Amino acid sequence: MEQYIVSARKYRPSTFKSVVGQQSLTHTLKSAIDSGHLAHAYLFCGPRGVGKTSCARIFAKTINCLHPTADGEACNECESCVAFNEQRSLNIVELDAASNNSVDDIRNLIEQVRIPPQIGRYRVFIIDEVHMLSTAAFNAFLKTLEEPPSHAIFILATTEKHKILPTILSRCQIYDFSRITIPDIVDQLKYIAGNEGITAEPAALNVIAQKADGAMRDALSIFDQVAASSGGNITYASTIENLNVLDHDYYFRLMEAFRTCNVTEALLIYKEIRDKGFDSLFFINGLAKHIRDMMVAATPQTHKLLDMGEEVAARFISESVKFHPKFYYLAMDLCNTCDLNYRTASNKQFLVELTLIKICRLLERPSTPPSGGGNNSGGSGGNPQPADKPQTTTHASSQRPNTNATTTATKPTTAAAMQNSTTAEPKVAYTPAPQHHGTAKPITMPGNMPRIMINNTQAGQQTATRAKQPDTATSVQRRLSPFTPEQMLAAWNSYIKEHPSEKVIVNTMRTALPARVDDTLYEIYVENVGQVEFIKARQTEIVEYLRRQLGNDMVAIDVKVKESGPAPKFWSPREIVEDMVQRNPEVRNMIQELGLSLA
Numbered sequence: 001m002e003q004y005i006v007s008a009r010k011y012r013p014s015t016f017k018s019v020v021g022q023q024s025l026t027h028t029l030k031s032a033i034d035s036g037h038l039a040h041a042y043l044f045c046g047p048r049g050v051g052k053t054s055c056a057r058i059f060a061k062t063i064n065c066l067h068p069t070a071d072g073e074a075c076n077e078c079e080s081c082v083a084f085n086e087q088r089s090l091n092i093v094e095l096d097a098a099s100n101n102s103v104d105d106i107r108n109l110i111e112q113v114r115i116p117p118q119i120g121r122y123r124v125f126i127i128d129e130v131h132m133l134s135t136a137a138f139n140a141f142l143k144t145l146e147e148p149p150s151h152a153i154f155i156l157a158t159t160e161k162h163k164i165l166p167t168i169l170s171r172c173q174i175y176d177f178s179r180i181t182i183p184d185i186v187d188q189l190k191y192i193a194g195n196e197g198i199t200a201e202p203a204a205l206n207v208i209a210q211k212a213d214g215a216m217r218d219a220l221s222i223f224d225q226v227a228a229s230s231g232g233n234i235t236y237a238s239t240i241e242n243l244n245v246l247d248h249d250y251y252f253r254l255m256e257a258f259r260t261c262n263v264t265e266a267l268l269i270y271k272e273i274r275d276k277g278f279d280s281l282f283f284i285n286g287l288a289k290h291i292r293d294m295m296v297a298a299t300p301q302t303h304k305l306l307d308m309g310e311e312v313a314a315r316f317i318s319e320s321v322k323f324h325p326k327f328y329y330l331a332m333d334l335c336n337t338c339d340l341n342y343r344t345a346s347n348k349q350f351l352v353e354l355t356l357i358k359i360c361r362l363l364e365r366p367s368t369p370p371s372g373g374g375n376n377s378g379g380s381g382g383n384p385q386p387a388d389k390p391q392t393t394t395h396a397s398s399q400r401p402n403t404n405a406t407t408t409a410t411k412p413t414t415a416a417a418m419q420n421s422t423t424a425e426p427k428v429a430y431t432p433a434p435q436h437h438g439t440a441k442p443i444t445m446p447g448n449m450p451r452i453m454i455n456n457t458q459a460g461q462q463t464a465t466r467a468k469q470p471d472t473a474t475s476v477q478r479r480l481s482p483f484t485p486e487q488m489l490a491a492w493n494s495y496i497k498e499h500p501s502e503k504v505i506v507n508t509m510r511t512a513l514p515a516r517v518d519d520t521l522y523e524i525y526v527e528n529v530g531q532v533e534f535i536k537a538r539q540t541e542i543v544e545y546l547r548r549q550l551g552n553d554m555v556a557i558d559v560k561v562k563e564s565g566p567a568p569k570f571w572s573p574r575e576i577v578e579d580m581v582q583r584n585p586e587v588r589n590m591i592q593e594l595g596l597s598l599a
């Protein structure tokens with residue numbers, strides 16, 4: 001029987017061309033080799049599993065190749081290349097600093113640096129996870145890095161660039177590896193499946209790619225796992241079962257319930273999801289991401305923001321035309337409000353249900369003029385009801401300045417939608433909404449359209465429309481580490497420290513320190529309404545940061561304006577005298593009698 005080799009090893013790239021998802025970076029490396037402009041030290045940064053070590057190895061092989069091809073790749077045939085491919089080349093030395101981080105380990109390496117290459121021109125020293133080196137090891141290494149022999153090239157790889165000392169950074173050429181996109185991963189998995197004689201539904205590969213969260217290596221091992229348990233026939237159903245992810249079909253069904261204003265159906269779908277054991281907050285964040293994806297699918301210009309395989313994207317695109325763009329804004333905003341209030345809600349299921357009801361009502365055509373209902377809870381922050389009346393027939397472009405400081409304008413990207421929604425939550429109902437709802441042609445889905453899912457790992461993070469790298473450590477398991485107010489303060493200050501260039505937010509945060517309300521809820525008191533807005537615009541990001549730092553997903557902050565008298569005022573001498581005169585007429589007499597005057 002043929003020996004089984006895991007895909008991550010079998011399909012490890014051997015040329016720059018075969019590296020998945022890092023085209024511009026490999027192109028730059030190739031041209032550097034081509035032009036002979038090689039640095040002595042490179043720093044490869046980026047998340048795990050995106051090809052840093054593979055690129056380092058290919059780089060080492062290519063610069064030593066005796067007959068490089070016309071397009072700058074290693075020939076894979078010469079003596080040097082063969083030695084590399086058989087892993088017996090002496091021109092490559094790898095040190096995994098995660099497990100070998102002592103001074104002695106580095107000294108061993110430094111001794112080897114002196115030995116010149118036997119074949120080829122360079123010896124390449126790869127130090128993986130270089131941020132793990134002890135300080136003493138770092139210092140021992142620094143000297144060699146400053147004055148390396150001409151045949152030595154160092155490639156340092158790290159997942160945590162911020163932990164690298166500036167003295168090292170300044171001596172390296174830095175390459176930032178990005179997360180691999182879902183379409184790129186799906187394509188690679190398709191290729192491998194084809195090669196291995198495995199059948200795989202595109203939607204299933206999309207699930208795997210999402211679960212891998214931008215790391216090819218993870219995608220390949222998940223692929224192996226699913227392939228093994230499904231006997232070489234990877235279906236969508238077996239994959240979501242295997243990986244415990246929420247079927248995207250639930251969200252598509254919910255969208256249909258929203259479109260038809262079917263509250264009953266929406267609540268029943270939510271119950272089904274709960275019965276499957278999925279967490280409500282996870283669900284609402286997944287819904288937010290789904291609506292966001294529908295929104296970007298609705299406009300051709302934003303299709304590139306859809307991070308999903310082609311087949312899956314096609315379904316989003318065809319479904320997305322069923323809704324008015326404004327529906328998306330308002331629905332996302334309601335999901336966001338739900339997310340923000342989730343922590344403090346005493347009845348979380350009620351909060352989620354109420355949110356679903358509100359979304360269902362967005363497209364409702366009222367038979368009677370609304371009397372101010374449907375707007376009285378959920379904390380979307382005091383919608384001034386009377387203001388809606390004159391707005392009812394005007395178009396959305398007539399925005400009023402946002403007067404209410406306590407509205408939950410939480411994110412820059414949803415701010416515009418929020419501003420509308422202060423007037424518009426009930427408005428959509430009776431805005432004529434010209435072409436869009438009325439004439440949207442009913443879309444019939446092709447029968448065998450792939451079904452889609454949302455990945456547990458990512459969904460929790462996606463409500464934040466600010467572009468953010470999902471944190472790979474997060475999963476459905478909520479973090480609940482206890483923490484002290486001092487630790488809270490330290491996390492708060494460390495956010496400030498990490499964002500030195502963002503003066504406005506940082507200065508606001510400096511003067512408003514978190515005060516404990518209960519174990520996880522903290523209040524922030526700021527000077528004025530403007531500062532409330534600053535913090536709220538960044539609230540999601542800040543809270544996420546605090547949660548990460550403190551290892552607790554229940555952390556919440558509540559921003560309030562300090563209640564105090566009028567701000568202290570500096571008075572001129574004349575004002576002081578005038579004030580005295582007003583309080584005490586005797587003073588006036590005295591001034592007149594003495595013939596005093598103020599300069």
Ligand SMILES: [Zn+2]
Pocket residue numbers: 064065066067068074075076077078079080081082
């Ligand atoms: Zn060669």
